[in-house]
Amino acid sequence: MTTANNYGSRQRPTQGIERYAWVFMRLSGLALLILALGHLFIMHVFNSVHNIDYNFVAARYERLFWRVYDMAMLWLALIHGMNGLRTIVDDYTRGAVRVWTVRSLYIGGIFLLAVGSWVIICFKPVAAAGGMH
Amino acid sequence: MDVKFKILRFDPDKDKKPHWESYQVEMEPTDRVLDGLELIKGRVDGTLGLRRSCAHGVCGSDAMLINGKNLLACKVLVKSLPQPITIEPMRGFNVLRDLIVDMEPFFAKYRAVKPYLIEKDERPEHKERLQSPADREKFEDTTKCILCGACTTSCPSFWANPDYVGPAAIVQAHRFIFDSRDQGKEERVEVLDGRDGVWRCRTVFNCVEACPKGINVTKAIGEVKQALSKGELDPPK
Numbered sequence: 001m002t003t004a005n006n007y008g009s010r011q012r013p014t015q016g017i018e019r020y021a022w023v024f025m026r027l028s029g030l031a032l033l034i035l036a037l038g039h040l041f042i043m044h045v046f047n048s049v050h051n052i053d054y055n056f057v058a059a060r061y062e063r064l065f066w067r068v069y070d071m072a073m074l075w076l077a078l079i080h081g082m083n084g085l086r087t088i089v090d091d092y093t094r095g096a097v098r099v100w101t102v103r104s105l106y107i108g109g110i111f112l113l114a115v116g117s118w119v120i121i122c123f124k125p126v127a128a129a130g131g132m133h
Numbered sequence: 134m135d136v137k138f139k140i141l142r143f144d145p146d147k148d149k150k151p152h153w154e155s156y157q158v159e160m161e162p163t164d165r166v167l168d169g170l171e172l173i174k175g176r177v178d179g180t181l182g183l184r185r186s187c188a189h190g191v192c193g194s195d196a197m198l199i200n201g202k203n204l205l206a207c208k209v210l211v212k213s214l215p216q217p218i219t220i221e222p223m224r225g226f227n228v229l230r231d232l233i234v235d236m237e238p239f240f241a242k243y244r245a246v247k248p249y250l251i252e253k254d255e256r257p258e259h260k261e262r263l264q265s266p267a268d269r270e271k272f273e274d275t276t277k278c279i280l281c282g283a284c285t286t287s288c289p290s291f292w293a294n295p296d297y298v299g300p301a302a303i304v305q306a307h308r309f310i311f312d313s314r315d316q317g318k319e320e321r322v323e324v325l326d327g328r329d330g331v332w333r334c335r336t337v338f339n340c341v342e343a344c345p346k347g348i349n350v351t352k353a354i355g356e357v358k359q360a361l362s363k364g365e366l367d368p369p370k
Contacts, residue, residue, distance in 0.1 A: 016326060018326065018327070018328060018330070018332040019326055019332065019361055019362055021332070022332050022358065022362065023362050087335075090294070090328075090333075091290060091293040091294055091333070092293050092294075
């Protein structure tokens with residue numbers, strides 16, 4: 001009868017990564033509650049698709065505040081969501097499927113973070129794009 | 134009254150997979166489900182396999198799925214249940230026969246959290262280790278565990294991943310971690326803080342509903358999570 005090591009954590013110590021991930025999920029969840037609700041009200045209640053256009057975004061990104069706001073939301077939401085997916089993958093898949101799914105989550109997450117951050121940092125209003133008058 | 138039972142039967146020597154069988158027995162409304170199972174085993178079909186010991190909700194042997202809920206067969210009256218009363222073995226363990234499941238992985242996890250008082254200082258000679266009522270109160274709830282397995286086998290995280298240490302083992306760890314006399318906290322951290330430790334708990338609360346002793350299991354797990362995240366259980370540097 002199998003006995004001893006039927007409790008996985010013995011085999012793979014994690015140096016507290018799961019602990020930090022758990023704390024991060026709570027803190028980022030709280031921050032996102034404020035950030036995402038703020039985003040929702042600004043974009044869909046006080047404004048709408050009828051007046052949100054390139055000019056609107058360009059005018060917003062004149063101010064550092066909104067870039068920081070969007071950057072915080074991008075990083076927190078993306079890592080929060082990816083970590084949530086990782087825990088589901090950890091729960092329901094095994095072996096090579098788990099390893100490769102988690103790897104592709106990391107790659108996809110890093111790629112999206114890079115692209116998103118690049119846009120937020122490097123965005124410059126361009127008149128030719130039908131923007132700033 | 135006539136009581137109808139529908140029991141999920143499985144004999145590994147004969148059956149490829151479990152199948153339902155129906156029984157009807159004459160019982161008093163105030164009889165318990167366990168009495169019905171004993172009646173069936175004694176008078177109708179002696180091959181029915183089940184565990185029972187004290188039959189009074191203390192030993193934790195007869196936890197099973199009754200009408201879809203993890204309950205102790207010795208604590209439920211037949212009159213309180215709609216008929217037919219369906220009986221299945223607990224989920225998430227291998228079935229050895231009928232309602233008897235292989236509890237060894239469960240007890241392996243129980244042993245892994247070192248469920249005993251670990252003393253490092255010299256014991257005071259001819260004296261007990263003193264504890265204030267307030268300190269005792271911190272782990273009062275988790276002393277009630279009878280290791281029936283109802284919580285662990287109701288936990289979706291455990292169903293999904295049998296390596297998850299599970300609510301019962303965490304309850305046992307809680308009972309000693311928060312005991313002011315215990316000095317072995319860091320020895321339990323390896324299991325609790327790992328990949329398959331407390332962080333697999335998704336606060337589904339099934340364990341709280343399932344516990345026949347009314348332990349607030351999810352709260353206990355939450356307290357362990359908090360203590361871990363505050364570094365209170367780490368080895369002293």
